[in-house]
Amino acid sequence: MPETVLVFDLETVPDLSAVARVHGLDTADLDGARAKLGAGFPKLIYHAIVCIGALIAERLDGAWQVQALGAPHVGERSEARLITDFAARLERLRPQLVSFNGNGFDLPAIRYRALVHGLAAPGLNARPYYRRYDDAGLDLCDVLANYDARGRIGLDALCRAMGMPGKPEGIDGSSVADFVAQGRIDEVAAYCRADVVATYRLFLAYEHLRGSLSPDGFARSDADLTAFLARTAITGGDASATRPT
Structure with missing residues (x-):
């Protein structure tokens, strides 16, 4: 079987109902829950997942070829279904899982949310994705910083420094909740896909760096991504025809 990689990213919003339950409030008391949540970065268990972006690629003839790209979201299915579908894909493919800050955020967040919903999601453990120093779950942010917070840099800055496209203008992680509240979930999905593509480009560069x-394989892998995006008309637009379920 060819090697398979799955590059992923989450977009989240605060789960005020969970905050209310923790603090003994009525779950309808959203203002009280917001006050308890405060202005800082919420604890991971309070991050309700609204979108899971994923790119699947296979290594063939010394180069990576994109097979699928998508970002299913809560406008299409529930958070619980997003998690179980993602875990089922991991269980079936058993890919190398690639992220940017996945160890610090995405992986623990998705596991906490599976617990909140009482889900069975064995695919999350199809390989040792939660073992920090194992390449089964490759966190590029961690690896490139040599597992030292002092060496970390954001994905957008790193991509731009390398001459690659960074994050889309007009939206970032801090604005996702507002976009979702305004019903602009498709824009959130496009932003999530852009992050996934940026992470995949960085993965290709890292694979080239370490030999x-x-x-030639790096050039062909990059050309394949460019052709895939052109063929499917994805520059941040719709990817429903290639969306991983």
């Missing part, structure tokens, strides 16, 4: 991709 796992030859210069």
Whole structure:
């Protein structure tokens, strides 16, 4: 079987109902829950997942080829279904899982949310994704910083420094909740896909850096991504025809 990689990213909003339950409030008391949540970064268990972006690629003939790209979201299915569908894909493919800050956020968040919903999601453990120093779950933010917070840099800044596209203008993680509240979930999904593509580009560069991709293989992998995005008309637009379920 060819090697398979799944690059992923989450978009989240505060789960005020969970905050209310923790603090003994009525779950309808959203203002009280917001006050308890405060202005800082919420604890991971309070991050309700609204979108899971994923890119699947296979290594063939010394280069990576994109098979699918998408970002299913809560406008289409429930948070619980997003998690179980994602876990089922991991269980079936058993891919290398690639993220940017996945160890610090995405992986624990998705596991906490599975617990909140009482889900069975064995695919999350199809490989040792939660073992920090195992390449089964490759966190590029962690690895490139040598597992030292002092060496970390944001995905957008790193991509732009490398001459690659960064994050889309006009939206970032802090504005996702407002976009969702305004019904602009498709824009959130497009933003999530853009983050996934940026992470995949960084993964290709890292594979080239460490000698796992030859210069020719790197060039062909990059050209394949460019062709895939052009063929499916994805520049932040719709990817429903290629969306992983």
